Amino acid sequence: MTIENKTDKSSISDWTDKYFTKSRNAVKSPPIVTYGIFVRRPTLMATRLATDWLKEVAQAQNFSIEIKENFEEGEFVGAGDPMLYITGRMDHLIELETHLLQKIGANCVTAMNAHDMCLALPKVEFLAMDARHCAGMEMANMMAYAASVGSQAAQAQGATGFIGNATDATAHFFKNEQGLGTMPHAYIGAFNSTLDAAISYHEQYPTESLTFLVDYFGQEVQDSLMVCKHFDALAKQGNISIRLDTHGGRYIEKLDNQKSYHVLDRNAPEAFRGYRSEQDLKHLTGMGVSAAAIWHMRETLDQAGYDKVKIVASSGFNIRKCDIMAKAKAPIDIVGTGSFLPDKWSETYATADIICYDGVFKVKSGREFLIKDYQERYGDQQ
Numbered sequence: 001m002t003i004e005n006k007t008d009k010s011s012i013s014d015w016t017d018k019y020f021t022k023s024r025n026a027v028k029s030p031p032i033v034t035y036g037i038f039v040r041r042p043t044l045m046a047t048r049l050a051t052d053w054l055k056e057v058a059q060a061q062n063f064s065i066e067i068k069e070n071f072e073e074g075e076f077v078g079a080g081d082p083m084l085y086i087t088g089r090m091d092h093l094i095e096l097e098t099h100l101l102q103k104i105g106a107n108c109v110t111a112m113n114a115h116d117m118c119l120a121l122p123k124v125e126f127l128a129m130d131a132r133h134c135a136g137m138e139m140a141n142m143m144a145y146a147a148s149v150g151s152q153a154a155q156a157q158g159a160t161g162f163i164g165n166a167t168d169a170t171a172h173f174f175k176n177e178q179g180l181g182t183m184p185h186a187y188i189g190a191f192n193s194t195l196d197a198a199i200s201y202h203e204q205y206p207t208e209s210l211t212f213l214v215d216y217f218g219q220e221v222q223d224s225l226m227v228c229k230h231f232d233a234l235a236k237q238g239n240i241s242i243r244l245d246t247h248g249g250r251y252i253e254k255l256d257n258q259k260s261y262h263v264l265d266r267n268a269p270e271a272f273r274g275y276r277s278e279q280d281l282k283h284l285t286g287m288g289v290s291a292a293a294i295w296h297m298r299e300t301l302d303q304a305g306y307d308k309v310k311i312v313a314s315s316g317f318n319i320r321k322c323d324i325m326a327k328a329k330a331p332i333d334i335v336g337t338g339s340f341l342p343d344k345w346s347e348t349y350a351t352a353d354i355i356c357y358d359g360v361f362k363v364k365s366g367r368e369f370l371i372k373d374y375q376e377r378y379g380d381q382q
């Protein structure tokens with residue numbers, strides 16, 4: 001048995017909540033019903049994968065449905081605001097609820113997170129590197145789609161947003177033919193030095209701009225300058241980027257806590273006024289890829305004459321870390337991140353309630369707001 005959400009009845013039944021199947025079998029004269037669907041927290045509208053799937057099921061099983069979308073894709077949706085109304089015969093729709101909700105809540109929350117990150121750093125390019133954090137291919141597809149929706153919404157507000165993602169299969173969401181990326185740490189470890197790895201990579205991909213990791217040997221400064229000097233012309237043309245991905249258990253080379261404070265005091269002293277927690281302070285001056293680490297690398301490169309070399313920052317870039325980097329005016333060119341994925345999964349739960357049976361409006365106690373919303377939008381007629 002595969003785990004894909006197919007459109008045939010047996011596959012849908014196998015992977016739906018059992019009480020939906022039992023209800024379908026027990027209803028002898030299936031009414032025409034309307035479902036209202038909402039998420040309990042503010043989100044962006046990112047329901048296209050869900051509605052496309054629903055239309056495919058209806059076509060494959062030869063039944064009709066009506067879908068009313070209350071918002072445009074990428075539009076802000078308030079907590080509890082109904083996103084969709086779906087009308088059809090109860091026995092056709094009831095087994096679809098499990099699958100439908102799986103494709104809505106997480107997408108909408110992810111889109112909101114991606115949007116907020118892009119707006120926090122509006123001049124920075126983002127690269128979606130979430131695939132390896134996803135629970136399988138379907139989730140990876142949904143998260144890439146959602147990031148693209150959030151990015152497009154942020155771009156409409158003036159942000160640079162996401163320039164692409166890490167896998168070929170989902171590159172189309174970002175209007176690319178292929179995924180983006182160069183080398184992981186595993187590749188660096190196959191060589192005796194970061195420079196050897198960079199040389200080998202450039203020989204294989206001579207027409208690509210070169211982005212290389214610098215933390216594998218714990219020599220971020222030394223290795224950055226070594227590679228830039230070897231590829232001096234490329235570096236001075238701006239065709240080289242260094243990627244900082246130092247883990248949170250150590251400072252980058254030639255930096256410690258005290259020096260981190262000095263670096264930020266030189267470049268963004270006002271940043272210290274904006275932090276609200278120990279985690280915020282770690283983002284500013286702590287181990288790993290902090291604002292101080294990024295400023296330290298920028299100073300080092302500029303002093304060596306490599307002011308056009310770009311800095312790619314990764315490692316835990318969520319909404320709050322992006323906010324802190326903005327306060328510190330961190331000189332980041334590209335952020336590689338998968339941390340737009342929801343970190344509190346319970347916030348992604350979408351809910352569906354039937355609000356009308358054969359033209360009679362009724363809903364479980366406490367959800368009357370769904371009927372009110374529907375009637376305000378569309379009147380009393382089904």
